[in-house]
Amino acid sequence: MRKVLALLALALFAALPVHAAPAAEKLTVMLDWFPNVDHVPLFVARDRGFLKDAGIEVEYLSPSETSDALKLAAAGQVDLAVGYQPQTIVAASAGIPVCAVGRLVEHPLSTLLFLKGKGIEKPSDLSGKKIGYTVPGMMDILLKAFAERNGIANYEAVNVGFTIVPALAAGTVDAIMGPFKNYETVELEHKGLAPQWFELEKHGIPDYDELIIVAGKNAYTARKAVIRRFTECLGKGIAWTKAHPREALELYFAAVPEAPREMEREAFARTLPQYASSQRFDRKGWETFAAFAKQSGLIEREAPLDDLLQGE
Amino acid sequence: MIRRYGPSLFMILLLCLSWETAVRTLDVPWYILPPPSQALRTAILRSPLLLSHSFVTGGEILLGIALALALAVPLAVAMFFSPVLDRAFAPFLVASQAIPVFALAPLLIVWFGYGIGSKVVMAAIVIFFPITVNLLQGFRSCPQELRTLFRLMEASPWTMLRRLYWPFALPYFFSGLRVGVSVATIGAVIGEWVGSQKGLGYLMIQANARMSVDLVFAAILWLSVMGLALWTLVGRIEKRIVRWKN
Numbered sequence: 001m002r003k004v005l006a007l008l009a010l011a012l013f014a015a016l017p018v019h020a021a022p023a024a025e026k027l028t029v030m031l032d033w034f035p036n037v038d039h040v041p042l043f044v045a046r047d048r049g050f051l052k053d054a055g056i057e058v059e060y061l062s063p064s065e066t067s068d069a070l071k072l073a074a075a076g077q078v079d080l081a082v083g084y085q086p087q088t089i090v091a092a093s094a095g096i097p098v099c100a101v102g103r104l105v106e107h108p109l110s111t112l113l114f115l116k117g118k119g120i121e122k123p124s125d126l127s128g129k130k131i132g133y134t135v136p137g138m139m140d141i142l143l144k145a146f147a148e149r150n151g152i153a154n155y156e157a158v159n160v161g162f163t164i165v166p167a168l169a170a171g172t173v174d175a176i177m178g179p180f181k182n183y184e185t186v187e188l189e190h191k192g193l194a195p196q197w198f199e200l201e202k203h204g205i206p207d208y209d210e211l212i213i214v215a216g217k218n219a220y221t222a223r224k225a226v227i228r229r230f231t232e233c234l235g236k237g238i239a240w241t242k243a244h245p246r247e248a249l250e251l252y253f254a255a256v257p258e259a260p261r262e263m264e265r266e267a268f269a270r271t272l273p274q275y276a277s278s279q280r281f282d283r284k285g286w287e288t289f290a291a292f293a294k295q296s297g298l299i300e301r302e303a304p305l306d307d308l309l310q311g312e
Numbered sequence: 313m314i315r316r317y318g319p320s321l322f323m324i325l326l327l328c329l330s331w332e333t334a335v336r337t338l339d340v341p342w343y344i345l346p347p348p349s350q351a352l353r354t355a356i357l358r359s360p361l362l363l364s365h366s367f368v369t370g371g372e373i374l375l376g377i378a379l380a381l382a383l384a385v386p387l388a389v390a391m392f393f394s395p396v397l398d399r400a401f402a403p404f405l406v407a408s409q410a411i412p413v414f415a416l417a418p419l420l421i422v423w424f425g426y427g428i429g430s431k432v433v434m435a436a437i438v439i440f441f442p443i444t445v446n447l448l449q450g451f452r453s454c455p456q457e458l459r460t461l462f463r464l465m466e467a468s469p470w471t472m473l474r475r476l477y478w479p480f481a482l483p484y485f486f487s488g489l490r491v492g493v494s495v496a497t498i499g500a501v502i503g504e505w506v507g508s509q510k511g512l513g514y515l516m517i518q519a520n521a522r523m524s525v526d527l528v529f530a531a532i533l534w535l536s537v538m539g540l541a542l543w544t545l546v547g548r549i550e551k552r553i554v555r556w557k558n
Contacts, residue, residue: 067520075341087521094523096343136514137521158426159514161507163418170422 024057025226030069032082034062035256037268043255045237054229074098074216083214092308093299099310102213102231103276109210111197114175123150132160134178143177145296149204182270206288238275281311346526355530368511372500376435384440388447417506431503438499439492446488450481486550493542
């Protein structure tokens with residue numbers, strides 16, 4: 001009898017939560033890099049409660065290297081990843097099962113960066129100079145394409161890895177392909193240098209989404225509804241960030257107390273106009289960039305865009 | 313032959329087999345960890361590419377070893393003969409190992425450029441410590457009686473170094489060198505990661521950006537083989553020179 005009663009009680013308890021609010025669905029999101037102002041709308045979406053209201057509990061993780069997030073999302077170790085459009089196209093072309101589901105920053109942040117006062121007015125002034133690049137396999141190819149389209153001749157390409165600031169400051173190279181226009185520019189200014197840059201999309205390189213949200217294909221199929229809700233919240237986060245930049249930045253500083261405030265404040269001001277205006281992918285733009293990637297040798301096999309683009 | 317190389321070959325096979333089975337049964341995706349069969353196939357199929365990059369990394373390592381020797385031997389001798397120098401340099405010696413080479417890399421690149429120089433220095437930094445420390449310990453292992461004997465015979469410090477301390481230190485020196493050459497690859501590769509035009513480290517970064525994970529692992533295989541070859545080579549040289557040990 002006792003046993004039966006206990007079982008009954010248990011069954012009752014088990015039935016109870018059905019009437020309570022549904023448990024939040026958990027999503028783990030791996031960033032492309034340590035948290036920085038590029039990610040402000042993500043933190044806003046979480047800390048303004050947009051995600052909570054949509055029944056999503058989110059956890060942001062940092063990777064040890066920029067391609068980790070994408071690979072781990074494909075492998076199902078994290079639910080979503082913050083990635084770059086060019087990198088995602090390379091991954092899809094290599095057969096890694098990923099799809100693009102949302103947008104964070106809608107134009108290239110990578111630039112061809114140089115210092116003022118070195119007699120560089122137009123791209124062709126870089127002819128015969130030493131030009132660095134940050135990521136071999138990616139930025140060297142963008143540099144080559146940029147040079148071809150802008151009449152830069154007889155230049156010497158040097159891989160500078162992540163030594164962007166020292167390389168420019170010491171004059172080891174005259175320009176570098178790859179630094180972000182919202183970040184390294186601020187860093188250089190803080191070191192007393194005067195950076196200037198050529199924007200890729202204004203110099204013949206097709207426009208692309210610098211930062212996007214990527215999901216593993218299996219995860220997307222299985223959890224389409226919640227992933228959609230997530231990108232909707234991201235859209236709200238971006239809109240709120242644009243409407244209340246000061247509060248948004250404070251929310252971010254509260255979430256990431258170790259952030260270097262003075263620098264990030266300036267970087268944020270430069271990032272603000274770049275956040276995605278909608279979660280809808282520009283299919284034409286992706287096609288153009290994918291064709292460019294194929295033609296310039298960034299990818300060998302065509303990227304399966306139909307599979308890849310899973311936006312709104 | 314079998315008795316000599318059998319056990320290590322067996323272990324390598326066993327490792328590859330369990331790696332292969334683990335990857336296959338646990339369904340680890342190729343872009344996280346490729347099966348050894350795939351890495352090996354890439355290592356062989358792309359060997360012309362890998363070889364040309366290996367020459368660069370290998371050259372950096374060999375020059376790094378030369379530079380490390382040129383620094384370590386005089387330093388160890390100086391520290392052995394002069395307690396003042398010993399006390400002065402010992403903290404720096406240890407501190408030089410506590411600094412992650414990764415943090416030093418950008419500085420070395422600004423000083424020595426994006427060419428081979430910065431990588432040679434970086435390799436030398438990791439090699440030179442075990443050599444110096446072992447050599448110093450070797451000198452000190454010389455028994456007191458023999459030192460007294462040499463002194464009674466009015467041997468000059470130079471003779472004592474050549475005929476007494478050096479032979480005693482040689483086995484120590486070689487164990488230090490062995491450790492040094494097997495970690496030398498780390499210094500060179502990190503140097504290449506930070507900024508380079510060629511080398512296995514450069515190839516790894518490039519392959520990673522292109523999502524060619526199998527090529528990354530193929531480069532790792534080549535690096536391991538290089539480390540192993542250097543280790544064996546030092547062992548051979550030691551056998552030739554330190555005949556009295558066996």
